[in-house]
Amino acid sequence: MKKVFLSVLFFSLAAAAWAQVSITARVNKTALTLDDELTLSVEINGASGNMMMPSLPSLPAFNVYSREIIQNTLNGKTTTSFRYTLMPRFVGKATIGAIRFTHNGKTYQTDPITVNIYRNAQGVQNAQPAATTAKAVSTGNYDSAVVKKAPQKADPNLPPLERSLANQAYARGDENYFLVAAVSDVNPYVNETVSLAVRFYYNRPFYDAPYQKPSTSDIFMEEAGSSQGTQSIGGVLYRYEEQRYLLTAAAPGKAVIGPATVRYMTGSSPLSALDRLFGGSLVQAEETAQSEPITLQVRALPTDGKPKSFYGAVGDGYTLTAQADRTEVEAGEAVTLTITVKGPGNLKPTADLQLPAIDGFKMYSTQATSGSVPASNGQIRGYKVFKTVLVPVASGIYTLPAVAWSYFNPAEKAYKILKTEPIQLKVSPSTKTGAGIDFGAADPSNGFQTLGKDISYLKTTHAPAPGLLARLSTWQTLNWLMLAVLALSVLFASVGRKSLAQKRAYAAAKSRLKKAQSDEDVADAVSGYLQQKLKISTGSLPLKAIVKALQHRGITPATAEAFLLLWQRLDTARFAPGTPDAQNVQHLAQQALDILKLLEEEAK
Amino acid sequence: MKRIFAAIVLWGLLLPAVWGQATPLQQAEELYRQGKFSAALSLYENELKNTPNDPYVYYNIGNCYFKMGSKGLAAANYYRAFRLAPRDADIRHNLTLALESGGERLVPAGIPTVLHQAFFYLSYTEIQGLLYILLWLFCTLASIWLVKRKLGRLVVTSAGLLLLCGGWFYLRHSLESEELAVVASPVAEIRSGPGTNFPASASVAQGHLIVVQDAKDDWYEVIVKSQGIKGWVAKDTVERI
Numbered sequence: 001m002k003k004v005f006l007s008v009l010f011f012s013l014a015a016a017a018w019a020q021v022s023i024t025a026r027v028n029k030t031a032l033t034l035d036d037e038l039t040l041s042v043e044i045n046g047a048s049g050n051m052m053m054p055s056l057p058s059l060p061a062f063n064v065y066s067r068e069i070i071q072n073t074l075n076g077k078t079t080t081s082f083r084y085t086l087m088p089r090f091v092g093k094a095t096i097g098a099i100r101f102t103h104n105g106k107t108y109q110t111d112p113i114t115v116n117i118y119r120n121a122q123g124v125q126n127a128q129p130a131a132t133t134a135k136a137v138s139t140g141n142y143d144s145a146v147v148k149k150a151p152q153k154a155d156p157n158l159p160p161l162e163r164s165l166a167n168q169a170y171a172r173g174d175e176n177y178f179l180v181a182a183v184s185d186v187n188p189y190v191n192e193t194v195s196l197a198v199r200f201y202y203n204r205p206f207y208d209a210p211y212q213k214p215s216t217s218d219i220f221m222e223e224a225g226s227s228q229g230t231q232s233i234g235g236v237l238y239r240y241e242e243q244r245y246l247l248t249a250a251a252p253g254k255a256v257i258g259p260a261t262v263r264y265m266t267g268s269s270p271l272s273a274l275d276r277l278f279g280g281s282l283v284q285a286e287e288t289a290q291s292e293p294i295t296l297q298v299r300a301l302p303t304d305g306k307p308k309s310f311y312g313a314v315g316d317g318y319t320l321t322a323q324a325d326r327t328e329v330e331a332g333e334a335v336t337l338t339i340t341v342k343g344p345g346n347l348k349p350t351a352d353l354q355l356p357a358i359d360g361f362k363m364y365s366t367q368a369t370s371g372s373v374p375a376s377n378g379q380i381r382g383y384k385v386f387k388t389v390l391v392p393v394a395s396g397i398y399t400l401p402a403v404a405w406s407y408f409n410p411a412e413k414a415y416k417i418l419k420t421e422p423i424q425l426k427v428s429p430s431t432k433t434g435a436g437i438d439f440g441a442a443d444p445s446n447g448f449q450t451l452g453k454d455i456s457y458l459k460t461t462h463a464p465a466p467g468l469l470a471r472l473s474t475w476q477t478l479n480w481l482m483l484a485v486l487a488l489s490v491l492f493a494s495v496g497r498k499s500l501a502q503k504r505a506y507a508a509a510k511s512r513l514k515k516a517q518s519d520e521d522v523a524d525a526v527s528g529y530l531q532q533k534l535k536i537s538t539g540s541l542p543l544k545a546i547v548k549a550l551q552h553r554g555i556t557p558a559t560a561e562a563f564l565l566l567w568q569r570l571d572t573a574r575f576a577p578g579t580p581d582a583q584n585v586q587h588l589a590q591q592a593l594d595i596l597k598l599l600e601e602e603a604k
Numbered sequence: 605m606k607r608i609f610a611a612i613v614l615w616g617l618l619l620p621a622v623w624g625q626a627t628p629l630q631q632a633e634e635l636y637r638q639g640k641f642s643a644a645l646s647l648y649e650n651e652l653k654n655t656p657n658d659p660y661v662y663y664n665i666g667n668c669y670f671k672m673g674s675k676g677l678a679a680a681n682y683y684r685a686f687r688l689a690p691r692d693a694d695i696r697h698n699l700t701l702a703l704e705s706g707g708e709r710l711v712p713a714g715i716p717t718v719l720h721q722a723f724f725y726l727s728y729t730e731i732q733g734l735l736y737i738l739l740w741l742f743c744t745l746a747s748i749w750l751v752k753r754k755l756g757r758l759v760v761t762s763a764g765l766l767l768l769c770g771g772w773f774y775l776r777h778s779l780e781s782e783e784l785a786v787v788a789s790p791v792a793e794i795r796s797g798p799g800t801n802f803p804a805s806a807s808v809a810q811g812h813l814i815v816v817q818d819a820k821d822d823w824y825e826v827i828v829k830s831q832g833i834k835g836w837v838a839k840d841t842v843e844r845i
Contacts, residue, residue: 303800308789308790308791356673357705359671401673453701454701455666455667455670455671455678455697455698455701455702456667456693456694456697456698457667457694458632458633458636458663458664458667459660459661459663459664459694460629460630460633461629461660462629462655462658462660462661463658463659463660463661463688463689466729467730468733469726469729469730469731469732469733469734469737470727470729470730470733471733472732472733472736472737473729473730473732473733473736474729479736479739479740482740483739483740483743486740486743486744486747487743489747490743490746490747490750490751
């Protein structure tokens with residue numbers, strides 16, 4: 001019975017303890033400088049169900065920038081933590097008043113917390129031992145300009161982009177809101193990836209700030225992420241929102257990056273619960289922050305030494321790999337060849353790799369995909385993957401040749417060539433019958449199938465000697481000489497034929513006269529002689545003209561007279577024919593022969 | 605007796621070595637079979653110095669270039685072989701393949717292959733030789749006719765044949781007179797003037813046939829036969845045939 005009573009008592013006390021609600025508040029430091037942030041943590045234990053937010057007191061000495069809520073439940077007990085990031089606004093002692101929390105009609109509150117805000121770290125170090133009892137070192141000139149330091153310079157070891165942004169920010173430390181922009185290189189090469197960063201700095205609250213990114217011409221621009229950060233400028237801590245871009249210029253010459261713009265509302269929103277809690281001011285005005293435009297002088301890539309395998313990539317640290325999805329296949333089976341290029345910057349604007357035809361394979365068109373992934377140094381790494389399907393048409397051992405891909409290294413100002421390793425493929429004869437790939441137009445059913453085309457094999461001997469026709473053409477001089485000889489012989493033959501005819505004229509006439517049967521035969525024989533020997537046509541010339549022609553050939557007048565009488569007699573016989581008298585004909589023939597003999601002797 | 609014996613021994617030692625030594629063509633073929641096309645090419649080019657105008661050596665050089673992927677240079681050498689031995693089926697086949705790889709055709713579109721083969725049945729020198737023979741025949745028959753007034757019909761027939769052959773020879777001579785070249789680099793850019801400062805109007809892949817019309821410094825003025833485009837190309841991108 002005693003044990004039962006003790007148990008009930010124990011559980012009652014435990015339940016009471018379990019149901020107890022508490023609130024605690026603490027800060028991560030009680031002494032800080034204007035450049036520091038203060039984290040205020042409020043923890044509520046034991047409250048469950050619909051819970052109200054803790055009510056913060058007015059905090060004129062701080063700007064509240066963020067709030068984080070973390071809720072944990074362990075064994076049915078709920079702990080809710082609220083974490084606020086406070087940024088001190090001015091030097092002096094600041095008190096965070098009691099933080100109240102109402103749960104089930106009961107209000108809980110924390111004790112006030114006092115913190116000391118110093119101008120610099122030296123003050124913090126001096127004050128640190130007596131942090132809890134430190135007094136205000138300033139009674140409050142709350143203008144940040146009072147604590148502004150001389151213009152600062154960024155760490156020279158910073159990368160150019162960060163250094164430029166920081167220096168621009170230092171130069172504008174007298175403003176509460178401003179926008180700056182910088183690029184990693186103002187003198188890039190065509191297709192070289194350049195980082196552009198735009199930062200919006202502020203040390204006061206704002207809300208509703210639409211951002212307009214910078215405009216560009218002839219530049220390919222891609223977003224590369226955003227980030228936040230802080231920077232102490234003249235002793236005042238500024239927060240900034242940063243947006244990054246990757247730029248790639250497509251053509252040499254000037255390229256202008258226009259200004260980025262942020263339109264922001266100063267003061268606080270009347271709808272903001274936080275600002276209601278902090279007792280912030282009402283909306284004041286709409287302001288505009290704008291960055292300065294940036295001019296890039298884009299350099300053209302050198303044409304000297306540009307490899308054929310250059311597709312436009314500019315940068316350093318590229319890698320090229322080639323891989324076949326399998327290295328042992330049957331003829332007619334597909335092999336996927338994947339070639340991957342990886343490297344800094346954006347590879348999207350580069351041209352696609354042109355794969356050469358590979359003997360023994362049917363090739364399909366290459367498919368290219370590209371993208372980018374964030375790199376550890378805040379940059380991005382691009383990749384481009386080329387895939388093609390190869391189908392071996394016959395069995396054998398094949399080697400896929402090395403594929404070249406080049407890029408321009410701006411640091412070394414030189415082109416670099418990357419090559420993949422050759423890949424060996426073992427292709428065995430196809431075991432699939434009737435379902436093979438038909439590469440030709442032939443009907444597989446007739447037992448013949450064209451698998452591909454290749455050049456014919458070597459000639460293993462020298463060509464046979466040229467034939468007669470070809471050799472004849474080489475004897476050009478001899479040919480023309482022979483033709484000339486032939487022409488001459490024809491000429492001589494022709495002339496000789498005429499001379500012979502002349503020589504034979506008397507003999508022919510004599511023969512005809514001996515055989516003459518009529519006066520007409522005698523006349524024809526004489527006419528023939530005159531025609532052949534002396535080229536005198538008796539048919540077309542009158543008798544006087546004939547006699548004159550004879551005299552012109554050197555015939556004596558007596559002979560000419562005798563010829564005249566003979567011709568007249570022949571004319572009489574031809575045009576007044578009587579009964580042929582063989583004796584008269586013979587006599588006339590003999591007379592004609594005598595005259596022809598005289599002509600033969602006298603004619604020149 | 606001793607001398608004869610020594611001579612026999614010397615020949616006995618030397619002959620197997622002489623017989624066993626492979627000829628350059630055999631060595632080149634062996635390299636080709638092993639896939640060492642570049643080494644085979646060197647041997648064939650050396651062989652060409654000893655036997656210039658051997659169509660088979662040109663053909664083999666073309667094969668080496670083809671296997672090395674230089675289809676333009678292959679086409680140039682096949683074309684040289686084709687000019688010397690147009691009836692060889694292997695040469696015609698390989699030339700056709702090399703030209704087709706560059707988008708060209710050996711037989712122009714619209715012309716029957718048989719007609720093309722007939723037109724190129726004889727080489728240029730063979731047509732020249734045939735022309736001489738027909739000229740001889742005609743002159744002989746004409747001489748007989750002049751002297752004897754005989755064989756008149758044969759004279760007319762031979763004159764007809766001579767005219768036909770003369771026309772054939774004229775057409776082939778026109779083609780032979782063209783200064784042909786082949787695009788040898790993977791791509792040749794056709795520009796409007798002899799220099800890189802003139803804009804490129806077209807690009808031509810290797811294996812295309814072009815006709816060289818003029819030359820200025822490092823540039824040729826050319827006509828791309830298949831396209832009818834005229835322009836200038838860098839000398840180092842083409843191979844004269």
